[in-house]
Amino acid sequence: MSTIELAPRLSADGFRQELFTRGLLFATGVDGLYGRSATFESLVDAVDRLIGRLSADDKAEIMRFPPIMTRSGFEASGYFKNMPQLVGTVHCFCGDDREHKRVLACTPEEGGWTAAQQPADVVLTPASCYPVYPIIAARGRLPEEGWLVDSSSYCFRREPSIDPARMQMFRQREQVCFGTPERIRAFQSHWMSRALEMFRLMGLPATTDLANDPFFGRPGLLMANGQRSQRLKFEILVPISDPDRLSACGSFNYHVHHFADAYGISGADGEAAHTGCAGFGLERVALALLRQHGFDIEAWPEAVRTTLWPRA
Amino acid sequence: MSTIELAPRLSADGFRQELFTRGLLFATGVDGLYGRSATFESLVDAVDRLIGRLSADDKAEIMRFPPIMTRSGFEASGYFKNMPQLVGTVHCFCGDDREHKRVLACTPEEGGWTAAQQPADVVLTPASCYPVYPIIAARGRLPEEGWLVDSSSYCFRREPSIDPARMQMFRQREQVCFGTPERIRAFQSHWMSRALEMFRLMGLPATTDLANDPFFGRPGLLMANGQRSQRLKFEILVPISDPDRLSACGSFNYHVHHFADAYGISGADGEAAHTGCAGFGLERVALALLRQHGFDIEAWPEAVRTTLWPRA
Numbered sequence: 254m255s256t257i258e259l260a261p262r263l264s265a266d267g268f269r270q271e272l273f274t275r276g277l278l279f280a281t282g283v284d285g286l287y288g289r290s291a292t293f294e295s296l297v298d299a300v301d302r303l304i305g306r307l308s309a310d311d312k313a314e315i316m317r318f319p320p321i322m323t324r325s326g327f328e329a330s331g332y333f334k335n336m337p338q339l340v341g342t343v344h345c346f347c348g349d350d351r352e353h354k355r356v357l358a359c360t361p362e363e364g365g366w367t368a369a370q371q372p373a374d375v376v377l378t379p380a381s382c383y384p385v386y387p388i389i390a391a392r393g394r395l396p397e398e399g400w401l402v403d404s405s406s407y408c409f410r411r412e413p414s415i416d417p418a419r420m421q422m423f424r425q426r427e428q429v430c431f432g433t434p435e436r437i438r439a440f441q442s443h444w445m446s447r448a449l450e451m452f453r454l455m456g457l458p459a460t461t462d463l464a465n466d467p468f469f470g471r472p473g474l475l476m477a478n479g480q481r482s483q484r485l486k487f488e489i490l491v492p493i494s495d496p497d498r499l500s501a502c503g504s505f506n507y508h509v510h511h512f513a514d515a516y517g518i519s520g521a522d523g524e525a526a527h528t529g530c531a532g533f534g535l536e537r538v539a540l541a542l543l544r545q546h547g548f549d550i551e552a553w554p555e556a557v558r559t560t561l562w563p564r565a
Numbered sequence: 566m567s568t569i570e571l572a573p574r575l576s577a578d579g580f581r582q583e584l585f586t587r588g589l590l591f592a593t594g595v596d597g598l599y600g601r602s603a604t605f606e607s608l609v610d611a612v613d614r615l616i617g618r619l620s621a622d623d624k625a626e627i628m629r630f631p632p633i634m635t636r637s638g639f640e641a642s643g644y645f646k647n648m649p650q651l652v653g654t655v656h657c658f659c660g661d662d663r664e665h666k667r668v669l670a671c672t673p674e675e676g677g678w679t680a681a682q683q684p685a686d687v688v689l690t691p692a693s694c695y696p697v698y699p700i701i702a703a704r705g706r707l708p709e710e711g712w713l714v715d716s717s718s719y720c721f722r723r724e725p726s727i728d729p730a731r732m733q734m735f736r737q738r739e740q741v742c743f744g745t746p747e748r749i750r751a752f753q754s755h756w757m758s759r760a761l762e763m764f765r766l767m768g769l770p771a772t773t774d775l776a777n778d779p780f781f782g783r784p785g786l787l788m789a790n791g792q793r794s795q796r797l798k799f800e801i802l803v804p805i806s807d808p809d810r811l812s813a814c815g816s817f818n819y820h821v822h823h824f825a826d827a828y829g830i831s832g833a834d835g836e837a838a839h840t841g842c843a844g845f846g847l848e849r850v851a852l853a854l855l856r857q858h859g860f861d862i863e864a865w866p867e868a869v870r871t872t873l874w875p876r877a
Binding site: 279281282283286287288289290291293294315316317318319320321322323325326328333334337338340341342343344345346348349350353356357364366367370372373374375377384387388407409411420421422423469470471472565 | 591593594595598599600601602603605606627628629630631632633634635637638640645646649650652653654655656657658660661662665668669676678679682684685686687689696699700719721723732733734735781782783784877
C-alpha cells in the first residue's frame with residue numbers, strides 16, 4: 254500500500270452539502286439519486302475519455318448499453334441468487350381500461366396504483382459487462398487469441414445511502430476480456446497497474462487491495478471467503494466522502510469460467526472460456542477528484558488538468 | 566408541409582437487418598432493446614452536440630439525469646393516469662435469507678424469483694423533463710423573466726416493437742421553459758423553426774405537424790382531441806424505418822399550467838407558471854441520418870458532415 258495523502262479535511266457530511274450548495278449535484282429527495290450539473294458531467298466525461306486514451310491500443314470492441322438488459326440474460330448470470338438486495342426489476346401495466354380504473358382506486362394498503370404491475374422481460378443492469386456476455390456467446394467460439402470488449406452503461410444498485418459516492422444509479426466503464434486463464438490473469442494485473450498509473454496522473458492517492466463482492470446472507474460469507482482466497486477480485490481505493498476511509502473506484506475481476514458456463518461461451522478449442530473484467534465507477538472517480546483537488550476546477554494542479562483535458 | 570425527398574428505398578425490415586448486420590446496433594433478444602456500436606454512439610453524440618451549439622446562446626441551466634426518477638415526482642405528474650401502458654416501475658427485494666430461499670424455489674406459476682419484489686421509491690424516467698419540475702418547484706418563485714433548463718437522460722417507454730426507431734430505452738435532449746403563456750408560446754414556435762433549420766442542415770427532409778400524446782383507453786381519445794384543438798403539441802417528422810411513413814424525431818409542447826399545478830411552480834407574481842418543452846429523441850435522429858444518407862458515414866455529403874462534426 255502506497256502512502257495516502259489526505260484531501261482537504263471536510264467532514265463526509267460537509268462534502269455532501271458542498272456538492273449540493275455549489276450546484277454540482279441536484280438533490281431529488283431520494284438518497285443515492287441525483288441530477289448532474291454541467292460541471293459534474295464534464296468531469297465524468299473527462300475521466301471516461303482518459304480511460305479511452307489509456308486503453309486505445311488494446312483495440313477493444315466498443316459496446317454501449319442502455320441501463321436495462323434482458324431478464325433472460327440477467328437470470329443466466331446468477332446475480333439474483335448472489336446479491337438479491339441490489340437488484341432492480343422492471344414492472345409494467347398490462348391491463349385494459351377497466352383494470353386501469355381499478356388500480357387507480359386502490360388504497361395504499363391494496364398496493365395503490367402499482368397493484369397490477371407485472372414483471373417485464375427486462376431488468377435494470379447491475380454492471381455494464383452483463384449485457385456483453387449473451388452477445389459474445391451468440392457469436393459462437395472465440396477466436397484463437399480470445400476477445401476484448403470495452404463496455405459502458407448506467408448501472409443500478411439498490412443501496413440507498415446519504416454517501417454521495419454510493420449512488421443507486423451510476424455509470425460504469427468496463428473492459429471485458431475473454432480467453433485462457435493466462436490471458437485473463439495478465440489482463441487483470443495489467444489493468445491494476447494501469448489504474449494505479451491513471452490515478453497517479455489524476456493526482457489521486459490510490460491503493461489497490463484484495464476485495465470481495467457483497468454476497469447476500471449467510472451462504473454469502475462462504476462465497477466471499479472463496480473469492481478472497483482465490484484472489485479473484487481486487488479494487489482500486491481512494492478517500493472520497495470520508496477523508497479517513499477508502500472507497501472503491503474500480504475493480505479488477507477474474508470470473509474463472511463462471512460466465513462462460515452461465516452463457517455458453519467457448520474458446521477456440523471448444524472448452525468453456527475464462528473471463529475477467531476491469532471496471533471503473535465514473536461518478537466515484539469524479540467525486541474523488543473534487544474531494545482531493547477542491548471544488549474550483551480552474552485551480553486544480555496544471556498536471557491534473559492536462560491529464561484530464563489534454564491540448565489537442 | 567415541405568416536399569419530402571425519399572431516402573434509398575430499403576424496406577423497413579431491410580433497414581433493420583442492415584443495422585444489425587453492419588454491427589451498428591447489437592440485438593439482445595428483446596425488441597426495442599439494443600446495444601450501440603462506437604459508430605452509432607458517435608452519431609448520437611454529434612446530434613447531441615449540434616443541439617447544444619444551436620441553443621448555446623439561450624444560456625439554459627444544464628441538468629443531466631440518470632434514467633430513474635423519484636416515485637413521488639412521477640406520481641405528481643399524472644403520467645400513470647394518462648399513459649399507464651408506457652410506464653416502467655422499479656421493484657426490489659427486501660426480504661431476509663429465508664425469504665430469499667423461498668422465492669428461489671418459487672415455480673413460474675408462483676411468480677418465480679420475482680414473487681417477492683416490491684415497488685421501490687423510484688421509477689424509470691418517461692421523459693427527461695420530468696425530473697426537472699420538482700427541482701425547479703423546490704427553489705420557490707421563478708425570476709421575473711422565467712427560467713430555462715436544458716435536460717437530458719435515458720428514457721423508458723414500454724412499447725416493444727421491431728421498428729428500431731421505437732426503442733424501449735432511448736436518450737432525450739429536452740429544453741424546458743418556465744414563464745408566462747407568451748414566453749412559452751414563443752419558445753415553442755422558436756424551437757419548431759430551429760428544429761426545421763437543424764434538420765435542413767443535416768440534410769433530412771423534415772416537416773412539422775400538429776400531434777397528440779398516446780393517451781390510454783377511451784377517456785384518452787377526449788384528451789387527445791383537446792390537445793389537438795388547443796394546438797398544444799407539435800412534432801418534427803422524417804422517414805426512418807419505413808421510407809413511406811414518417812416518424813417523430815422531436816416534439817414541442819405547451820403544458821399550459823398542468824406541471825405548475827402538479828408540482829407547485831409559481832411565477833414571480835405567485836401565480837401558477839406556464840411551462841413548455843422542446844425535446845429530441847437522439848437515437849431517432851441518428852437512425853434518420855443513416856436512413857437518409859446511407860451506412861457509409863465517410864461518404865455522407867460534406868455539408869452534412871461539417872454540420873455534425875465542425876472543424877474546431
